[in-house]
């Protein structure tokens with residue numbers, strides 16, 4: 001029997017335990033005590049629908065704090081897999097970079113069935129990315145679009161240095177306007193990671209502008225206050241995710 005993990009936001013703990021116990025009851029194992037289950041369910045429709053965009057962001061902030069303090073939730077991935085088999089009710093769609101050091105689900109401590117994830121070098125909003133995010137919000141009911149850049153981003157550095165390679169050349173072109181928009185008085189070179197990180201922040205803001213401009217579907221959902229489109233920057237050094245004011 002697995003012990004309950006020691007720390008979890010109280011409301012979520014209760015909800016997950018309640019769900020897990022009722023699932024056990026259905027399967028004829030109701031005799032097991034509450035302490036015999038851990039985080040055994042992904043989000044239910046009711047739990048997700050009861051969340052607001054603000055509470056989703058708060059959930060992410062708490063998850064990142066657990067990651068920072070090395071006390072992640074004890075995810076029972078197989079149970080989460082089973083509970084989400086017949087339906088998924090993720091709370092958000094995350095757009096982040098492909099960088100192997102910036103896995104959104106780990107650094108925000110989320111489980112299976114909790115977030116849609118689109119990953120592309122430089123976290124830009126290409127047409128297919130927009131289509132994926134529109135599906136996540138307009139069809140599946142996600143409450144937040146979280147654009148997450150990160151420090152020491154190779155795509156940003158590549159754009160600054162005018163790197164050219166196959167299809168990557170065109171992708172980097174989409175980042176370049178963010179370089180010009182970045183106000184920075186120091187050395188504006190790719191070898192200066194202070195500048196690279198400043199451009200990464202601008203690039204997140206630029207991506208959000210592009211989402212507003214190129215996705216009337218998401219813009220309308222935000223205008224109706226059904227979703228929030230929020231920017232953030234993950235710091236490889238230290239592990240903190242800074243959420244931009246919106």
Ligand SMILES: [Zn+2]
Nearest residue numbers: 097099153154
């Ligand atoms: Zn990157």
